[in-house]
Amino acid sequence: MTVGSLFAGIGGFDLGFERAGFDVRWQAEQDIKAQAVLSARFPTAQMYGDVRTIGAANLEPVDVICGGFPCQDVSIAGKGGGLNGERSCLFFQMVRIAKELQPRWMVIENVPRLLSIHGGRDFHAVLAALAECGFRRSYRILDSRYFGVAQCRRRVFIVLRARRLGDGAETVLFEPKGGDRDSQESGEARARVAATLRGRSHGTGVNTPGRGGEDDENLVAFDPLVAFALRADPGGTGQGHNTTYPGGIRRLTPLECERLQGFPDGWTCLCGEGHRGSSFCACPDSPRYRQLGNAVTVNVAEWIARRIVEADNRIYRLTRGE
Numbered sequence: 001m002t003v004g005s006l007f008a009g010i011g012g013f014d015l016g017f018e019r020a021g022f023d024v025r026w027q028a029e030q031d032i033k034a035q036a037v038l039s040a041r042f043p044t045a046q047m048y049g050d051v052r053t054i055g056a057a058n059l060e061p062v063d064v065i066c067g068g069f070p071c072q073d074v075s076i077a078g079k080g081g082g083l084n085g086e087r088s089c090l091f092f093q094m095v096r097i098a099k100e101l102q103p104r105w106m107v108i109e110n111v112p113r114l115l116s117i118h119g120g121r122d123f124h125a126v127l128a129a130l131a132e133c134g135f136r137r138s139y140r141i142l143d144s145r146y147f148g149v150a151q152c153r154r155r156v157f158i159v160l161r162a163r164r165l166g167d168g169a170e171t172v173l174f175e176p177k178g179g180d181r182d183s184q185e186s187g188e189a190r191a192r193v194a195a196t197l198r199g200r201s202h203g204t205g206v207n208t209p210g211r212g213g214e215d216d217e218n219l220v221a222f223d224p225l226v227a228f229a230l231r232a233d234p235g236g237t238g239q240g241h242n243t244t245y246p247g248g249i250r251r252l253t254p255l256e257c258e259r260l261q262g263f264p265d266g267w268t269c270l271c272g273e274g275h276r277g278s279s280f281c282a283c284p285d286s287p288r289y290r291q292l293g294n295a296v297t298v299n300v301a302e303w304i305a306r307r308i309v310e311a312d313n314r315i316y317r318l319t320r321g322e
Contacts (some may be wrong), residue, residue: 001309003060004028004103006067007049008092010037010260010268013107014045014068016301018305018307025060033287037260037268051093054099064308065101068155068296069108073116082122091173102134105308106160109283112141114156125159137159144262147299151260155296157304161311171314172307253278254288262298277287 003017008027018024020254024249029035039047048054070163082088096104115123130137137160144153161169252260255277258267268288273280 001064001312002060002062003064003305004062004101005067006065006097007069007090008034008038008067010034010293011041012263012298013068013301014038014042015263015306016296016298016303017066019044019298019302020305022064022305025062026238028054031291033292036270037291040270041267047233051090051097055194059097061099061101062103064092064105064107064305065098065103066107066109066301070187071114073091074227082117087293091126092129095133098130098133098273102162104162104165105238106130106135106158107301107304107308108158108160109155111112112154113142130158130160131161134163136163136167136169137161138173140173142173142300144297145302147297147303149260149262149297149299153297155300157300159304168314171311172304179268188267212234254281254285255293257289257292261292261295262300262302263292263295268292 002012002025003022004025005011005014009031010030011024011027014024014027024042024045025039026048026117027042028036028048029053030051035047035049038045046060048058062083069249070088070276094106094108112315113287117123125158127137127139128131137158139158141154141155141156144151157173159172161170180294255265255274256267258265258274264275266273266281268291269283271280274283274288278285
């Protein structure tokens with residue numbers, strides 16, 4: 001199956017779908033530094049810039065279109081413009097492109113506040129616009145910590161299947177009762193985060209991501225035995241950071257942020273040394289923090305992609321009477 005990526009960032013969706021066996025045919029991303037990462041990691045994909053300049057005239061048809069449209073006007077940290085905001089209004093470019101290309105599936109990601117901003121009217125507009133494109137939809141908030149990375153990162157995902165192909169969207173995001181994505185034993189969190197910060201992500205834990213990954217929430221408390229993530233000012237007083245943990249507080253490195261988002265070590269490094277750590281990497285940290293803070297968690301994208309394949313296969317078997 002093939003996939004095209006809008007607002008691709010550094011390829012969180014793309015890598016997840018690639019790991020599930022999809023062929024990434026094209027990507028649209030306006031940020032030059034993010035484009036450089038995409039070009040290095042997906043050399044065969046066609047690169048485009050501004051989504052307002054692309055469509056059926058220059059995009060290859062694909063089975064799936066995915067993307068997380070800009071959340072700045074929707075998030076709590078934003079100005080509350082919602083879909084009328086300067087950035088988040090680009091959602092309607094996704095709608096236009098979907099109408100023109102008519103993919104089998106779409107996957108859209110954004111912050112949970114999309115569900116409630118302006119009393120839910122904006123989200124109703126999102127669903128209505130997608131329905132007009134000819135999609136059946138399902139949506140759910142997923143938390144990255146239940147997908148093998150050590151951070152709390154709640155995002156709403158909308159999965160859409162072309163109405164002409166019948167039902168199936170709801171089977172991607174929702175599992176039978178007792179599925180493995182609904183809960184997690186909290187007693188494992190500290191040890192699993194420690195393992196993640198030492199090497200590849202292998203379990204769940206807790207971390208509150210900062211604004212774009214580069215600010216004072218992007219901290220880790222550490223001691224000789226365990227590292228675990230915490231938010232700025234856990235007490236909610238707004239008076240700084242809790243420093244009662246042994247060992248002190250430091251900022252997460254870009255390498256650790258890559259692991260927290262499910263990317264391979266050095267994914268955002270262009271000098272070739274990022275996998276060895278910050279002391280070896282010549283790339284500036286700020287763009288890497290920003291890119292990772294805006295990214296879709298790879299593990300979540302891969303899970304969704306595999307569920308789409310399963311749904312297609314299941315529907316195919318049903319049509320054959322198997």
